[in-house]
Amino acid sequence: MNIYLVRHGETKENKDEKFYGDIDNGLTDYGIYQCEKLRNFLKDKKIDKVYVSEKERTIQTAKEILCDKFNYDEIIRDSRLNERNFGAFEGKKYDELKSEYTKECDEWGKDWIGFKPPEGESYKDMYFRVKSFFQKIIKEDDENVLIVAHSGVIRSIYCYIADDNMELFWKFASKNGDVSIIKYEYNNLFIEGIIPNNVL
Template sequence: MRVFLVRHGETDRNKAKILQGSFDAELNADGKQQAELVAKRLAKLDVDQVFCSTMSRCKQTIAPFVKTRPDVPIEYSDLIRERVFGELEGMPVAEAKKLLAENHPDRFGEGYSSLLKRLLKFWDEKIIPLYGQKKCVVVLCHGGVINALRDHFMQEKGFTFEKEKHEKKFITSNTGVTEIELLSKEGGHIHCFGDTSHLDEAANCAPQEQ
């Protein structure tokens, strides 16, 4: 089973490099265009299930795909909302990252351990039961969500990956696609990280055969 973790399109706060976290921002003009382009990419896949964060920027990003493929089941979930960063929200990203690095991971807002707990709850309750039943699942969510899951799979679960691809694209940009192949309920391989080739109509990380 393939799972495609997709970040939402650009918002004004993204463009201004402001940490938004739980702030329910909407897509800007560029973000809406990105949503159309990633929808074209996803339409080429044999998607048979979609999960989407309940935040506006995610629902707006998945909307073009839903319009194209209304037959695909979609479930909106609070479990894959972005982390609540508390007092850091509204702060320049660079400044927020510095404070996060200098303090305990659970110091601000929701805390990293709480974030990971709810993300794994989503994974265990929604994704794992589909193993052996679905072929291609899309999870439309947030950069912080994708990064937390990716790090957990690589560091704690031992998912394999191509080092060159990881180093080339470590940052999850807007509508970046991270493709995971589940080889069992406990293991898998990460085929690409935050790929945005669809934004320039390229295909540097072509979908694998299902």
């Protein structure tokens, strides 16, 4: 099995360097340009199945990549691929959070895996739903799968591949429009390559 793991194209919140997961906006013009590069990269691949989160930015990215190559009605939306919900932290920059939620940010620094922002979810909560999704799809009989998701989700998948170790989350980057090629062969998962969008 070949799994093409794509982070959605740039959004305004990405450009403004704000924390967000649940906010649901589409792509910037540059984000659409990043999708065009992904489309060229994947144009010769026969995609059997497409998974996206419930968020507009992943759905739009998938549609821009696939164009007329895939029936849009067949794109599978799965809530387990949603980015972490940052609750009251949504739409704010880190400096704003440090000022408005000083105590909470201190707690976050001490326990980044288990900390829940007010009205949000912890990284641990997100990790286990992502893990559940990934364990499901590798059991299916598909040759080429496209997953369009979010930075936190993608890095969680990397952690799962790297011996199910959440602590490795900060050892990986995942930028807008990047694509990773994940292989599943002989009951073994591995990352064959991570390709930045700017070199596609």
